[in-house]
Amino acid sequence: MRISFKEKVYKLTQVIPKGKVATYGQLARLAGKSKAARAVGSFMKTNPDAPRTPCHRVVAKDGSLTGYSMGKGISTKKHMLENEGVAFIGDKVDMGKALWDGLM
């Protein structure tokens, strides 16, 4: 294996299909680190692959939208997800329907 853990995370993030959302823990687990969810958040914050990496499709396990300190913050992120067809429950994502099940 060549690529680092974070490289995997970026790839997985880019693989998330439109209208679906993945959790930090899920990406971390698929990348090989079940407990590296926190690190994943840091990667998104840094976002070295900027617009190329749809960090807005990555949410907390509760479906809570976190981060995105831009413009209106959460509101902007939420709006983008809704625009892609992601089901919402109040301020959170409908994990039962919009959760990414591609690699599971």
Added chain:
DNA sequence: CCCGTGACATCGG
């Protein structure tokens, strides 16, 4: 260079 904090999640009691 070392310490603390942060877009989270999982394990143990």
Added chain:
DNA sequence: TCCGATGCCACGG
């Protein structure tokens, strides 16, 4: 079932 502690990586001071 709920609470506390631990793990991971990167960045800022």
